[in-house]
Amino acid sequence: MLELHHISRSFAEHLVLDDISFTVPSGALTGFVGANGAGKTTTMRIIMGLLSANSGSITLNGQRLESDTRPNFGYMPEERGLYPKQPVIDQLIYLGQLHGLTRSGARKRSMELLARFGLDGRAKSKLESLSLGNQQRVQVTASLLHEPDVLILDEPFSGLDPIAVDAMSSILRDYAARGVPVLFSSHQLDLLDVLVDHLVIIQNGKILANSPADQLRRTxxxxxxxxxxxxxxxxxxxxxxxxxxxxxxxxxxxxxxxxxxxxxxxxxxxxxxxxxxxxxxxxxxxxxxxxxx
CATH class of the missing domain: 3.30.70 (Alpha-Beta Plaits)
Known part of the structure; x- marks a missing residue:
């Protein structure tokens, strides 16, 4: 289980996160929802260690996360971070090797994931030649190469067509079934009912709900x-x-x-x-x- 404990963060005089605490249960798909500017992306960056919190802590299975204890996290930022002029397979292999995979292992894993997204035929294409939706599929593939123990995905469904949404949903369910904590943000509220096991709602830097989906429905x-x-x-x-x-x-x-x-x-x-x-x-x-x- 991934847990956030009393996290606060300010930028200059602006308080972005106000003493937030919530859990991302193991083996569950946790939806993280809120309006633009509510604090979702800042929270995810703090979880990944890309930003520091002004106060509070984060634990995984009871162990406090430090700057060097996130080697097997999978992260997909809202802004794509891949190289537009490089072939898809080349940069996926490179990223896989950064995570400790062998070159052959990274190629095999990349092709398996690209096939699930229907992109194995575009593996040698430059990223910029793909549609925005297909670029999003490649970005998600990059976050999954190393079989992460925790998944943090910022708007993974953005720009995806229905077939890709189904493929993405299937992949996330597979990871949850293995016991992986999965946290993803989305503005597509219609996806919540079909995907989410646990829901976290944030507004103006405060957590308004942090509950299993069925419990929220029962209320x-x-x-x-x-x-x-x-x-x-x-x-x-x-x-x-x-x-x-x-x-x-x-x-x-x-x-x-x-x-x-x-x-x-x-x-x-x-x-x-x-x-x-x-x-x-x-x-x-x-x-x-x-x-x-």
């Missing part, structure tokens, strides 16, 4: 969605009902008890047709939007 499991034949504003005056959102004939509410739910349903039927009265399973994107309000 909102009592919600119901109503769709009636008329305006639902009367729900605001019903005892035992908390209104979360109302838009004309549609409402999202929570009930204190099942008795309250049945009473409201009966009242709704007495007022006219009820098109929908159902338990609402919130998506993680819904939960994210609710938490940052």
């Amino acid at each position: 909102q499991a009592s919600r119901h969605r109503l769709s009636l034949g008329s305006d639902t504003g009367w729900l605001r005056d019903e005892p035992g009902v908390s209104v979360i959102d109302i838009s004309g004939p549609d409402a999202l509410v929570s009930f204190e008890t099942e008795t309250d739910a049945q009473r409201v349903l009966a009242t709704a039927l007495s007022r006219g047709p009820v098109a929908e009265f159902a338990v609402h399973r919130p998506s993680l994107a819904d939960i994210y939007r609710e938490i940052i309000k």
Whole structure:
């Protein structure tokens, strides 16, 4: 397990990270989400030792990370860091050797990963000749060459087409299944529900949520969605009902008890047709939007 303990970081007078703590469990895909400028990239750079924290510490399996204790981390920065005029395979082999692979081992591993992304036929192409999405696939390949024990990926799905998203998702699941802590940021909230086991939400340099995805869903499991034949504003005056959102004939509410739910349903039927009265399973994107309000 990767753990951050009370990390703070300022740039000049601007406090970017404000005493943040969260966990990246082993064997789980942890989504790290927040608006632009929330502090995600700064946090990842501190995890990788590219930036220092003003205070706090980071531990892996209980052992404090120092400047020389990240040799088997895999990192993909948001800004691509490869060489545009060099052939793909040449620079992947070079990077693999920097991680201690033999030249033949680096070539074999590179071709295996490129094949998973459908790029084995472009191995000898210069990076600049590839589309931005394919350059992103190569960047991800570079972060995986050495079979890392921890994966830190900043916007790995950016620019990927659906096929590449599927390939990326499969690779990340494979690593999680091996017990690797995987932390990735993404602005594509629709990916959260299908990928994330654990969710960390950051806003203005503060952690607002750090929980297993299923636990976050359970906190909102009592919600119901109503769709009636008329305006639902009367729900605001019903005892035992908390209104979360109302838009004309549609409402999202929570009930204190099942008795309250049945009473409201009966009242709704007495007022006219009820098109929908159902338990609402919130998506993680819904939960994210609710938490940052």
